[in-house]
Amino acid sequence: MFMETKINTDLTSFRIETRNWLEKNCPESMRGPAKDPSQLFWGGRNGKFSSKDQEIWFKNMLKKKWIAPNWEVKYGGGGLSIEQNNILNQEMARLGCRKPHYNFGISMLGPALLKFASEEQKLRYLPEIAQAKIRWCQGYSEPNAGSDLANLQTKAIDCGDHFLVTGSKVWTSYADKSDWIFCLVRTDSSQSKHIGISFLLIDMESIGISTRPIKLISGKSPFCETFFDKVKVPKENLVGKLNEGWTIAKYLLTHERKMIGGVGETDKKESIKDEALNKLTLTNGVLDDKILRSKISEFEMNEHIFNLTIQRSMDEEKEGKNPGAVSSFFKYYGTELNIQREELRLSINGFSGLEWNSKVSENGKLARYFCRTKGNSIEGGTHEVQLNIIAKRVLGLPSK
């Protein structure tokens, strides 16, 4: 009982210190949602700050080692406990602090390295990520390996002290801007498709790698095709055991799903309700469009309860319950809500929400983002793949 009280007191003082620190060190302009993805700081060899405040905010957080707050100190992290990390997230959300740095190295690769990499690899790669020096991208999907990811064909041939990698990846987010890529490659074709896959780390500056952006229906190009032509990759860049990369791939995917589903996100979105109140007419405090009103009500209900469910899952995790396949549920539901949100925003904003180019529409921000959300139910495993995983792994429904 005494111990528990002590811990609670410590956490309370941590919360107060964190709150004070954030209030002092997070510039005003770094609070509230970013207007555009270009306002987020992605770091890396060519990382540039889009404003002075962004630089100040990043450097303040870096000094605290809060770029990867919950990683061990020896790996460049802040060494925070789960409870402290949650408090930091809550306090950042309370103030509306933007994340100081975005990197798939933190949200996806980091957790996989922590679990599967050798100590040497951890000490080499993690601090670079925690200091935003290296920007990572993900080489998973291929033209013939989308939902059927394990069908991937990019080959890595064993050449003694190195592999020679040949093939192509698709949907590599920001490959053209990234420094390194974590890649699934086939190292054995003689076995069933889930066996014979290995997990490789590859420097994007290697000879033989080229990228080509893919233009989406939103008009933007967050994704690329990435081509490998006899790329030489040192053997020490293999994570985990040869031919056993599928386990790492799956583990990493659970983190990707959580990220896409919005778990642990601190950036606040404007509520649909507030947007409706700002833009639509009311009579006696009731929206004139009654049908839209009931849709907003149901959406707000589900969004609110989904956020509670994220909280419940984190509280259960603290008790040692493994979230496992439930990440598919978060990915499915979180993206579904995002899609519904943008559909409602189009309803609320009328013709002006459909503008594509004008300055007043910030270059068609709303319409383009609406188009972008159509990818949410596809990337990181389609809705259908997530539902398959829930049915089989959580509900235990039979394959035959």
Next chain:
Amino acid sequence: MSLVLNEEQKMLKTSAKEFLDNKFPLSNFRKYRDNDFKSVDFDLWTEMAEMGWTALIIPEKYNGLNFGYVGLGQVIEEMGKRLTVCPIMSTVLISTSVISSSKNEFLKSKLFSGIMNGSVLICLAHEEGNQHHPENIQTSLKRENGNLILNGKKNFVIDANISDYFIVSAKDVSSSNTILALVEKNQKGVSVNSKTLMDSRSYSEIIFKNVEIKNDYLLSNTDDGKNILEKVFEIARIGYAAEMLGGIQQAFDMTMSYLKTREQFGVKIGSFQSLQHRSALMFAEIELCKSIVLKALQSIDAGEELSKNASLAKAKLGLTYKLISNEAIQMHGGIGVTDDSDVGFFLKRSRVIEKAFGDSNFHLDRLSKIGGY
């Protein structure tokens, strides 16, 4: 507050599970129904009282356990899985909450001990129309020669057929204040007409004709009747959401078992992707239901954002119980529409319970109002 049960609450849930598996498995519901629910099993109710369930939310000052609503919610959820027939909602959840909120010390000491030992049953008589309406009160209380006289008609009164007392909402004719009055079932001028709804349970119409209310039988003072009633409605909504959560999980589990055993075309029907995807969607909705029910129960104990959480819980659970009970029948196929299968019980219960204290449409509308749109 952490969104998980604490150790004591977990223990209570486990003991409720074990007790009910033993004493009131789902198969008992069928026996009761086939016996026309002549009465609840009073011996069983006494045993539940001995378990302490009737004392869970009674303050320690009156020898109660003061265990809180989260705990009571766990018992109710377990009953929801087995469709347990007993006066937990009417007497323990709702009436005890009214009496606790009241300042009438005489009635507290008079009623709490009987509620706790299982000998006294009480129900709330409020609804007058065909839908839930918090403010529609035509039943009147007037003062004549120093006597209080009650007149009116109540509808959809849960457990009136077995209750010893009714807590009646009425309008004070002189002040228009909402009054809560305690009426004994055998009082002159009280007539109870019970009927059975789709869920096979008894609901009653009660007529009060010039019923004399004793002066110390008022549960509200001049101006707190409306507040007590509103708070108790929120508690009732959340309590029923907890029961729905139980029913939802049971109907879903039965359906998943069926998908894993029933074969057609030479394979288990659970291997069909169309059923798998719908099952996964139901799983997702149930995850949300668990979160809001726990949050809402916690909000009663904490006294925070009660209205919003009550409406969130009642709306979400109402919609989800509908979804799950419909799908449970569809996935059971032909057997699902036969009386031999238990899944139909959940369909019938879901529609009745959704109406209690406001259906999903009522609460979605209320959420809009709370949100200011």
